[in-house]
Amino acid sequence: MLKLEQLEKTYRTGDKALTGIDLTVPDGQVLALIGPSGAGKSTLIRCINRLVEPTAGRVWLDDLELTRLSATGLRNARRQMGMIFQEYALVERLTVMENVLSGRLGYVGFWRSYLRRYPQADVDEAFRLLDRVGLLAMADKRADELSGGQRQRVGICRALIQNPKLLLVDEPTASLDPKTSRQIMRLICELCAERGLAAIINIHDVALAQRFVQRVVGLRAGSIAFDGAPDRLSPEVLTSIYGEEDWEATSQQAEDESEGAE
Ligand SMILES: Nc1ncnc2c1ncn2[C@@H]1O[C@H](COP(=O)(O)OP(=O)(O)OP(=O)(O)O)[C@@H](O)[C@H]1O
Ligand SMILES: [Mg+2]
Numbered sequence: 001m002l003k004l005e006q007l008e009k010t011y012r013t014g015d016k017a018l019t020g021i022d023l024t025v026p027d028g029q030v031l032a033l034i035g036p037s038g039a040g041k042s043t044l045i046r047c048i049n050r051l052v053e054p055t056a057g058r059v060w061l062d063d064l065e066l067t068r069l070s071a072t073g074l075r076n077a078r079r080q081m082g083m084i085f086q087e088y089a090l091v092e093r094l095t096v097m098e099n100v101l102s103g104r105l106g107y108v109g110f111w112r113s114y115l116r117r118y119p120q121a122d123v124d125e126a127f128r129l130l131d132r133v134g135l136l137a138m139a140d141k142r143a144d145e146l147s148g149g150q151r152q153r154v155g156i157c158r159a160l161i162q163n164p165k166l167l168l169v170d171e172p173t174a175s176l177d178p179k180t181s182r183q184i185m186r187l188i189c190e191l192c193a194e195r196g197l198a199a200i201i202n203i204h205d206v207a208l209a210q211r212f213v214q215r216v217v218g219l220r221a222g223s224i225a226f227d228g229a230p231d232r233l234s235p236e237v238l239t240s241i242y243g244e245e246d247w248e249a250t251s252q253q254a255e256d257e258s259e260g261a262e
Helices: 041-048 071-078 096-108 110-114 120-132 148-160 178-195 206-212 235-242 248-259
Strands: 002-010 016-025 030-034 056-061 081-085 166-170 198-202 215-220 223-228
Touching: 002 041, 016 041, 016 223, 030 041, 030 178, 030 206, 041 166, 041 198, 081 148, 096 120, 096 148, 120 148, 148 178, 166 178, 178 198, 178 206, 215 235, 223 235
Parallel strands: 030 198, 030 215, 081 166, 166 198
Antiparallel strands: 002 016, 002 056, 215 223
16 A cells, blocks of 8 residues: 655745645555646656655555665665656667566666576566567567557566556656557556556546546645546536636547447
8 A cells, every 4th residue: 555644845946846645545556646737746656756855744655664765775665666657768779678677677786687687587577578568579679669659568567577566657648649548558557457556647638547547636736636536527626626628528538438449
């Protein structure tokens, strides 16, 4: 279980990005974090694994208080949190397989990985994951030869090979076309279900979030403006998160999409 208690972040510039967030995510729950640009979604995700240092408050992963850990403790704890980014963050000149294996960096140590001596069990697991996401045939391709959707699948494998308890996902589909976006969201949610993994997924596309997750949290100006089931995202609620806009079209789109099979 992940637990945030009164989490605050004020950047050095004075920007108050999070103003006291309380949030509990049970094991296995996939949660979408929505909200307008600048609401604090990326900050929240990054405060959990302390890529951004919180100003105040606490973060717990099970009985481990992440906000109290020293550098070494944090390095170990980060193995339990897989990250998936919008921009994939792959090493372009390395192969798909090498990029996936780089997810084991936290375990095998720098020199061993630098010398590309990963244990056979890791290589086997990488093949299994690539097979699961439909990229087995691409294992030897260089990352810079892949499409956006393929890159994100590699990013997913790299996060999962860490064998994390929690996935932190920052706009996984923002660079992808609508159909690929749906495939990637479906894949992430299926993999979480298969592995009993919890996830926080920052996402701009409300209809996509509604279609795939069990719970939606809406951030507005660093505070939680909504927390509930996706079907409770009425136009009024969306207005309370995003401000005035015509939400009928978005809600309708979500309904249409959940009916149509692919
Ligand atoms: N490194 C930084 N230094 C100073 N201010 C920052 C920094 N990163 C973010 N902020 C500010 O913190 C607030 C929240 O930003 P954040 O990136 O978390 O929002 P977001 O919800 O992820 O937005 P988007 O949807 O555009 O990605 C914004 O006001 C932003 O300008
Ligand atoms: Mg962001």
